[in-house]
Structure formats: C-alpha cells, structure tokens
Amino acid sequence: MKILVLNAGSSSQKSCVYEITGDIPEEPLKPLWEAKVDWTHQQGFAEIEVKTAKGELQEKIPADSRDQVMARMLDTLCNGSTQVITQPSEIDVVGHRVVHGGQDYRESVVITEDVKKAIAHLATLAPAHNPANLEGIKAIEQHWGSVPQIAVFDTAFHSHLPDAAAIYPGPYEWVEQGIRRYGFHGISHQYCAARAARILGRELASVRLITCHLGNGCSLAAIKNGRSVDTTMGFTPLDGLMMGTRSGAVDPGILIHLLRQSDNSVEHLDHVLNRASGLRGISGISNDMRQIREAISQGNSRAQLAWDIYVHHLRSYIGAMLASLGGLDALVFTAGVGENTPDIRAAACEAFAFLGLKLDDEKNAHKPVDIDIATADSAVRVLVIHTEEDWEIACECWRLVRRSC
Structure with missing residues (x-):
C-alpha cells in the first residue's frame, strides 16, 4: 500500500x-x-x-x-x-x-x-x-x-480525557457550547507512547508515561492504559507550557485588564499571545532555544530569564501530569527542543530526583535517539524519542483502509 x-x-x-x-x-x-x-x-x-x-x-x-x-x-x-x-x-x-x-x-x-x-x-x-x-x-x-x-x-488521541480533566470550571453552558480541553500534538504523543513501550519491552497498557513534546509548540500528556488522561494544551494550542512564541497559560484577568485599555483589541492580544510571547517575548531575541542558549553564554539576562521561566513551567506541569497518573514509569522527551537540548532534559529531571529518577549524564549529552538515558538504578526511566508524526499518520491510514476492506 x-x-x-x-x-x-x-x-x-x-x-x-x-x-x-x-x-x-x-x-x-x-x-x-x-x-x-x-x-x-x-x-x-x-x-x-x-x-x-x-x-x-x-x-x-x-x-x-x-x-x-x-x-x-x-x-x-x-x-x-x-x-x-x-x-x-x-x-x-x-x-x-x-x-x-x-x-x-x-x-x-x-x-x-x-x-x-x-x-x-x-x-x-x-x-x-x-x-x-x-x-x-x-x-x-x-x-x-x-x-x-x-x-x-491531532485532537483525537486526547478525546477520551476524563471530564474532570477536560471541562473548564466556568459556567456549565460552556460545556454545551463545546468549550472544553481538546489537547493537541496527539499524533506525536500517540507515536511516542507506543514507541516508549516498545523500547521498554512492555505492553503499552501497563506503563504510566509522561510524554514531553517540546518544539516551537510545547505540550505534555499523561498516558495511562495507553490513553491520554491529562494534557497541557486546552481549548486551543495556546494553553499550558511556555513555548517559542506562545505564552502558554496566563491569568485570564490579565486579558480583561488589557482589554479595558483603549489601545488594545482582540486582534492585538491574539498577536501578542500567539506571536510575541514565550521565549521570543521574554528574551527579546528569538523563539529558537539554540539562540537563547548562545545569548545566555554571552551574559544576556533576559535570555537567562526566558530559560528559567521555561524550565519552571516545564517542571510544574510535569508535576501536574504526575499527580494525574499517581506514579510514573517513564518520562519521554521528543520534538526539536526535547530531542536536541540536553540541558533542558537535565533541568527537568533534576526536580524529580526525589522519585528516585537518576539521569545518566554521559548518555544525555551524546544526542541520544530512541534510547533510555536514565542510570541503571533509576526508579523512573527517561527516554529520548525521535517523533515520527508522518509515519504515525501513514499507519493510521493503513489501519483504516484495512478495516474498511
């Protein structure tokens, strides 16, 4: 085929x-x-x-x-x-x-x-x-x-989120209007979950995973019994983690405050939140993590602040996903930043040493692909997986065509 x-x-x-x-x-x-x-x-x-x-x-x-x-x-x-x-x-x-x-x-x-x-x-x-x-x-x-x-x-993998995770605590009319958490990057999360289970030599339904899709857009998924049970992106891809140019989650009161100012409009705020925030907005330099790191090495304080905020939010949301799972078998990093930035992986993992998570620094530093970079005695496995969204799409097509035959 x-x-x-x-x-x-x-x-x-x-x-x-x-x-x-x-x-x-x-x-x-x-x-x-x-x-x-x-x-x-x-x-x-x-x-x-x-x-x-x-x-x-x-x-x-x-x-x-x-x-x-x-x-x-x-x-x-x-x-x-x-x-x-x-x-x-x-x-x-x-x-x-x-x-x-x-x-x-x-x-x-x-x-x-x-x-x-x-x-x-x-x-x-x-x-x-x-x-x-x-x-x-x-x-x-x-x-x-x-x-x-x-x-x-992209939303399909998250379509079975429990209501407690999917429904926002606004008026119930929002539910009737279809305003809920949809989640995104689902094709990547789905591929990485199956790939992680294969690398670990376990059935997908038996492992608790947090998959970290970290690129220009960023999202996490908590995966249990092979299904997404929580995720960071929401009604739109703007929610959750700090990203390349997107703000991620902010206090909605900020938007109300800004809209009350005469020089703001919905269109302007849309541009600010989606195109002029995140790494680019804080650093004033770039949405590219490589350029942020280079600026940090030259003593740029705003680049350092962007890095610090990024890591803080990443750790915070990993903790939230951990709570949704009630435990963790493997932490998975993927996409451009997740696959290619050892310092981000190390900074994220450092916060979870209390779980018995131990990173192998040598493995982490050498551009790992589809391998476990935790130490042998780590209580939690840490995987770097090259996401293959296009291959996952091809497999979905194959399955659907075969079912219809």
Missing part, C-alpha cells in the same frame, strides 16, 4: 510517501519520497526541497498561489529525478494531519464533504493550521481526482 502523507502548517508543508507491504513493521519505514515547502524564507517565493533514494531537488518558485506550489510539489512525485511513481493512481490513499477535530471526530476518518465542512468550521479554533490542512485536501482533489483521503486529527 502506497500512502502519501501531507502535514501542513501555516508556513510550511511537509510531505512523504511510504510503502507498507503486509502488516505494519515494528520499526518505522524510511519514506520513498520526502518533500518540504517553505513559504517564509523570501517574500513572494516558495522553496521546495525533495529527497528520494534516486535524487534530490531544490528550487524556488513564485508563491502567488499555494495551489500552484502544491501542484509543483506533487509533480515531483511523478516526474524528473525525484520520480517514485509513474501516475497518481499508484497512490492508494492520502493521509492529512488535521489539527482540530472538535468533539465529533475522535478517530481518523475518510474525508467527505461533511468532514471538510467540519474542518473549515473548526478553523476558528486553529486558525493557523486547519485552513492549511483544508487547502491540502482540496489540492489533492483538484489535481488527483478521486484518490481516497483520510483525516488524522
């Missing part, structure tokens, strides 16, 4: 093709074809990078229309040095990461007109992502016709 995965963001588009023959293997397969489109490097242009076993391609094209850029990206599948299929009909199914599925979509589904309408309606809750996800769906329809398409929702 050949599966095309489209993972669209507000400023980039990651895509890949997998071929799964027989059952899903224990280890993730390497894609036959990988492509990335970036709209941010130069205004008015899009940069396309494509990699296959046979060749690579890099080009810059006018970005007047995202649809045209998508068409060019799809064309590299069938033509030129990066060709891996001769015609679109060789693709059996296309899987899309869709950030927000609301209450109605608690698992992956075949995309229909009703599903597209729901994704569009939920764009108000994920304005940076759902519209881009929908554009990818429409691009496939326009250029490839009737190939089956599947929506894999």
Whole structure:
C-alpha cells in the first residue's frame, strides 16, 4: 500500500510517501519520497526541497498561489529525478494531519464533504493550521481526482480525557457550547507512547508515561492504559507550557485588564499571545532555544530569564501530569527542543530526583535517539524519542483502509 502523507502548517508543508507491504513493521519505514515547502524564507517565493533514494531537488518558485506550489510539489512525485511513481493512481490513499477535530471526530476518518465542512468550521479554533490542512485536501482533489483521503486529527488521541480533566470550571453552558480541553500534538504523543513501550519491552497498557513534546509548540500528556488522561494544551494550542512564541497559560484577568485599555483589541492580544510571547517575548531575541542558549553564554539576562521561566513551567506541569497518573514509569522527551537540548532534559529531571529518577549524564549529552538515558538504578526511566508524526499518520491510514476492506 502506497500512502502519501501531507502535514501542513501555516508556513510550511511537509510531505512523504511510504510503502507498507503486509502488516505494519515494528520499526518505522524510511519514506520513498520526502518533500518540504517553505513559504517564509523570501517574500513572494516558495522553496521546495525533495529527497528520494534516486535524487534530490531544490528550487524556488513564485508563491502567488499555494495551489500552484502544491501542484509543483506533487509533480515531483511523478516526474524528473525525484520520480517514485509513474501516475497518481499508484497512490492508494492520502493521509492529512488535521489539527482540530472538535468533539465529533475522535478517530481518523475518510474525508467527505461533511468532514471538510467540519474542518473549515473548526478553523476558528486553529486558525493557523486547519485552513492549511483544508487547502491540502482540496489540492489533492483538484489535481488527483478521486484518490481516497483520510483525516488524522491531532485532537483525537486526547478525546477520551476524563471530564474532570477536560471541562473548564466556568459556567456549565460552556460545556454545551463545546468549550472544553481538546489537547493537541496527539499524533506525536500517540507515536511516542507506543514507541516508549516498545523500547521498554512492555505492553503499552501497563506503563504510566509522561510524554514531553517540546518544539516551537510545547505540550505534555499523561498516558495511562495507553490513553491520554491529562494534557497541557486546552481549548486551543495556546494553553499550558511556555513555548517559542506562545505564552502558554496566563491569568485570564490579565486579558480583561488589557482589554479595558483603549489601545488594545482582540486582534492585538491574539498577536501578542500567539506571536510575541514565550521565549521570543521574554528574551527579546528569538523563539529558537539554540539562540537563547548562545545569548545566555554571552551574559544576556533576559535570555537567562526566558530559560528559567521555561524550565519552571516545564517542571510544574510535569508535576501536574504526575499527580494525574499517581506514579510514573517513564518520562519521554521528543520534538526539536526535547530531542536536541540536553540541558533542558537535565533541568527537568533534576526536580524529580526525589522519585528516585537518576539521569545518566554521559548518555544525555551524546544526542541520544530512541534510547533510555536514565542510570541503571533509576526508579523512573527517561527516554529520548525521535517523533515520527508522518509515519504515525501513514499507519493510521493503513489501519483504516484495512478495516474498511
């Protein structure tokens, strides 16, 4: 089964093709074809990078229309040095990461007109992502016709949160309006949970995990019996941890206070909370943890403050997830910061030495991938896992197609 995965963001588009023959293997397969489109490097242009076993391609094209850029990206599948299929009909199914599925979509589904309408309606809750996800769906329809398409929702993994964790303590009318904690990064948390159980040699249902997805966006999940029972992101991806440019949780009274000032508006506060806060807002330098660390080494006090706040919030929320689980078998770090910043892992783990958690400093320092970096006598395992969202989406597509056969 050949599966095309489209993972669209507000400023980039990651895509890949997998071929799964027989059952899903224990280890993730390497894609036959990988492509990335970036709209941010130069205004008015899009940069396309494509990699296959046979060749690579890099080009810059006018970005007047995202649809045209998508068409060019799809064309590299069938033509030129990066060709891996001769015609679109060789693709059996296309899987899309869709950030927000609301209450109605608690698992992956075949995309229909009703599903597209729901994704569009939920764009108000994920304005940076759902519209881009929908554009990818429409691009496939326009250029490839009737190939089956599947929506894999980032919120689905958290859809069985207990009511006590999911419902906000506002008026009950909020519940009736669908205002609740949805959680995000679910595809990553789901993959990392299963991968962690495999690394530990245990059944997923038998381990209590806290998965830390730390990238430009950050979230934690408490996983018990294979299910998410608590998470830090909420009604939108703005809640919870301090992030690259997002504030995470703040006192809502601050927003009321600011809105009462005549020079503020909803649109301005939206920009501040989503684009001008977090690491960038506090440091005044960057949302990139590598640049924050470099500035700290040069004595920048605001960069140090950004680091300290980040670590404080990370420790605090790990503690909250710990309480939801009633114990912990393994702490998992993943995504850009989680996988590549030993100092963050060390700082987070240091606070939980009272649990008997002991980090192996040498293992932690040497860019670990899919291994346990705790000492042999640690009471809690600590894993670094390279998240494979695209592979998880492909597996979800495989399962859904097999069930429908």
